Structures are given as C-alpha cells and as structure tokens.
Amino acid sequence: MIEVQQLSVSLQDKTLLADIEFQLDKGDYLVVVGPNGAGKSTLLKAMLGIIDIGQGQIRYQDQPVADFSQRQLAQLVSYVPQSSGRELPFAVEEFIKMSRYAHQHALSEWQPDDQQAVEDAMRITNTERFRLRQMSTLSGGESQRVMIAAALSQQTPIMLLDEPTSYLDPHHQVEVHQLISRLNRQLGITVVEVSHDINHAGQQGQTVLALVEGHSLWLGPGEDFLDKQLLQALYQQEFVFVPHPRSGRTIALADPI
C-alpha cells in the first residue's frame, strides 16, 4: 500500500532525510520515533506532497506520489498536523466540512454523502456535541479529536498523524490513542504516527521506525523496540525497564527520571 524507497529530502543544502526505506500494507500501524529535529515531521510532509522529495520514491498502491494530483492524493492520504487547530477561525462542523474538498468540485452542491461522511466522522470521534462551537473555545483533548474527525471525513485508506497526543494530559492521551487504534483495527485505516511516547511505540502489532538526524536507525516490530542499547543510541539517554504490574508488558523509564 505504501512503499518508501531510498527517500532523501533536502532543503537549501541541508539534508533533512536520507535513504529512508519502509513498506506498509493495508491496516498496518507505523510509529515514527526519534529525538527532536530527526526529520519525523519532514517524512510526513514528504508523504503528503507538502514538500518536494529529492531522491528516491514514495509509492502509494504501486504508483509514484508524483503521478497523483493533490486532489487524488487527498482521497488516499489524510493528515492530522501538530497544531491544535484552536487558532483557526472556524466553527467545528464548518471546519470538518471543509475537509470534504477533495470529494467536491468547484461550486458543486453539498451532497448527502458529504454530510454522511461528516456525521460519521463526528460520531466516531465523539465530537457531535460541540459541532457548533468555535475551534478557539475547545480544550486540548476536544480540539485534537476534531482534527482527527476532519481527517477522517476525508475517507482515506491512509492517515498520517503528527504527535497527536503531545500536548494532552494522561487521560486525553489514552483517549486519543484508543481512538486511533480503533480507526486502525475496526476501519482498517493504515496509520503512520509520529510520537515521542516510547511505551506507546513499543506495543505489539505495530511497526517502529526510529530516525536520528534524518537517517533511519532502526526499523522493526514494536515489541522489539524497547531495547536498552537501541533507546540509548536513539535518545542519548539511559533507560531502565520494568514489567507492567498488571499486563506484564515491558515499560521503559528514563533513568534518572
């Protein structure tokens, strides 16, 4: 479904990404981790056509990304950016409706299936209650769910999320992660998520791509990710490991905390 081959991106002589490779099938869940400035957001932006790719290729359904128009690409890949969306001057439903752009044409009427897609997205993300509120009045957790609802209403088989839980309190982090994994498991959406949460990354059934300074340091299954040497090489930081008291799953803690 997604094939990234020897991808390199540079901006004004500065290499942002070099030689990135991975493949994802339908329904896969990739977590991209790495220290700040490693090129995680750049990878997502390259996959969305926001920035030009230098060398290598990104292919969706066996077609190079350059062969898609921006509109076609938006029917295939949706995006939840890092910003909270609370700076946007729109009401919630208005903003979600705008995401139907790729399915509409200039001056075309709002169709029943557009409204259906918006209603479905709001129901799944549990955002119907504040559809009439302004984006600026939402809390962090609420606005993040609206951003996901907007991406969801694009009805794409692939969704890219840039640190969707970074600014949220623990309760809302759990809530948003449960939502994303529901989209992944129940709707079969292929997910690529940038995250700083290593214990979230190290879960079973997910793939992890670890980036350092634009290079791929490690690519493998989530359950192998929580490794002492690997984490130290990745973050220049010592970690200790303890079993989770209830599930027994390994949890990594920065040491000293």
Place this chain on the structure above:
Amino acid sequence: MTLTTRLTLMVLFCLAVLALAPFAGLGGIDDAAIREQILTQIRFPRTLFAFVAGAGLALCGLVFQAMFHNPLATPFTLGVASGASFGAALTVLLGINISLLGFDAITLGAFFGALGAISFVYGISRLNYSFSTETLLLTGVATSFFFSSLILFTQYLSDVNESFRITRWLMGGLSISGYQQLLQLLPVVTLSAGIIIWLSRELNLLMAGDDIAISRGVAVKRVRYLMFFTTSMCVGAIVALCGPIGFVGMMVPHICRLIIGTDHRWLIPASLVFGGGFLILCDTLARVIIAPAELPVGVITTLLGGPFFLWLLVRSRRQSA
C-alpha cells in the same frame, strides 16, 4: 440575525448608497437641463465607477488577507499598488503606446508592475520557512518605499505638466466623465470576481494554513499563482484608471468578516457589495466636504485607513500576547 438577513441588509445599504449618492451636492443648481446633464454624464457614471473600483479593491484585499493569514496584508500594505503605480508612471514617461487584448499601455504597465512587486514580496517570504507576519509587512513597506522612490525618479525626469498629472493621479481619484472608464474597468473586475468566487473553497482552506490546505487536496502553488495573477490584473486596472486608492482593501473585508464570518462563499459577495458602497460613500464625502472644490477620494480613504490599520495592529498584538 441569520446570515442571509445580514447579507440582505448589507445589499440594501449599498443599493441605497448607490441610488442616493449621485444627488448629493446638487442643491445649488436650478437649471433642470444642466442638472440632468451633470447627473447622466458625470454623477451616474462616476457613482457606478466608484462601485466597481471599490468592489475590486475589496476583493483583492480579501484575497491577500486570506492568503497571508493576516488582516494587515493587502495589495497596498505589501507594495503591490506602488508597483502598479510605478509601472503605470513608467509607461507614461516612456510614452509607450501599445495595447494588448483591449488593455492600453498604462493598464498593462500597472499590471506588470503589480505582478513584479507581488512576486518579489512573495519570493522574499519563501526564503525562510519561519517567516513571520512582521517580516512580511516590513518587506511590503520596503517594497513600497522602493517603488515610491522610483516614481519620484520618473517624476523628476518628466516635465512640469506630466509631473503634476502623476502627483494628482497618485492621490487616487475618481473624477471621470462619461462611461468609457467604467466600460474598461467593469470586465476586469467581473472576471476577477468570477475567478475568486470559483476559488472560494480554496480560500477557506488557505485560511487554515498551507499544510492543511495541501493535505485536503488544494494544489496550493497553482491556486496561489492564479490568485496573484488575478489580483495583479485587478489592482493594475484600478490603479491605472484611478491611481492607488489606499486602505479600502483592508477595511472593507475586515468589517465584512466581523458581520458575515469567515466563510468565503459568503464573504466574497459581501465584500464586493460593501466595497462598492463604501467607496461611493467616501467619494461622495470627498466631493462635498470642501465643495465646490473636491478632494481626491484616496485622501479620504487613507485618512480613515490609517487609524484603522493601527487599531488592527494593536488588537492583533493584544490577541497574540
């Protein structure tokens, strides 16, 4: 009040202005024949001309504000109008006399001046990813000054008569007679408005930022070039015919946004209508304020626009603080 009611009230207001403005300041004239001639040959075309020019200026301001996500960014604050003025002044000085697709040399000069200025400002803004609004506005101010000195240079090279003409024209005026200028401007503004209305969904998404717009499927580069081209054409035509009339493009869309909201599918028609009515009002004021003499309308709009600019600036500072 619903959106439709608010929009209807705006249209009614503008129709009232459109209908009443020609009759303002006719009191002293008793001869019916002269009155009629003034009305049909001067007042009616001038009022309609002001409407079309005001609509065009508001349209271009609206597009810039959405594209740069800032109410202070307009063709005038970003130096595009000065670029257009310089282009027009240069064609006058060089005595260029060509026409293309029905546009005369001055209009073409203004168009290319506008296009040059916007390409320059936009090019500078792309040099750095972390480009702030302040830097954008300062680039606009610098561009404005640069073209202003080039205009001074062309004035220096021209004779006294031409120089006086350029000075009066730079103040921005609508003193026309007959329908010729109106017929020149109307197709340009109509075409521009058509293109921008066709792009209203794209404008909405651009308000959310380039990254979101692209990820929703907008071919942002292509849309932006089309908008630059359209606004340059519109600003160029207006500047060539009336000179740079400042601040209409800043005040009108902003006031409309306060009344109508941020959805461009409503905001564009509202700005067109209100921009037209607003400029007629300013022009009527300019005609009667020191009657029988009259002020260039640009003086009035700039007198109103300066404080408005400061108010916006203080307000946006307070919001971001």
